[in-house]
Amino acid sequence: QSGDVVGKLRFLGNDGANGRTAASIVANVDGTPGTNDMPGRLVFQTTADGASTPTERLRIDSSGKILIGNSASESVYGLHHQLQVEGTNGATSSASFTRNSNDANPPYLTLAKTRGTSDGAETIVQDDDQVGVISFNAADGTNKDHMVAQIGASIDGTPGENDVPGRLVFSTTADGANSSTERLRITS
DSSP, X not given: OTTOEEEEEEEEEEOSSSEEEEEEEEEEEOSOOBTTBOOEEEEEEEOXXXXXXXXXXXXEOTTOOEEESOSSOOOXXXXXXXXXXXXXXXXXXXXXXXXXXXXXXXXXXXXXXXXXXXXXXXXXXXXXXXXXXXXXXXXXXXXXXXXXXXXXXXXXXXXXXXXXXXXXXXXXXXXTOSSOEEEEEEOO
8 A cells, every 4th residue: 555665775883782763764655556557765864963763854756766764755836756856954854965176166056958758858949939037926824836037048049050049037926926028138
């Protein structure tokens, strides 16, 4: 049944008196199984300093979503994103990217777009295609589906080999509205 443990890998250490679980990986049924259907999830747990039992830190659900800080997928902007980080403070609801190299190069957050229909596709984009969006959403007491502001990058002309003209659009949401309006555009 959903939630049943189908396997567990425990990592134990001796605290001087007893064996204690330092970490574990638990495999659970993640939905209703049926004939030729056994949905599963993996739950990764660690034990904090000063604690005696492990706590869930990361979950990979049956749809392949990676959930950190939450045991169920949450909708934001009407989407259940593949990677979700949720917490109650800056440390538990953040991600960081650090590059340690003796040069002037930074870490990258890269968003990419193709018109392909399978992983690994290189199908050329077209004029006005959105290449990436950074969306800022806030809870309205019901959900987190409405954005406060966004920054979007789109193709701004006819692309070709080694030629992908782009534009940035900055949008904000007015008081009383539930969708963002373009406020600034930087063209190619």
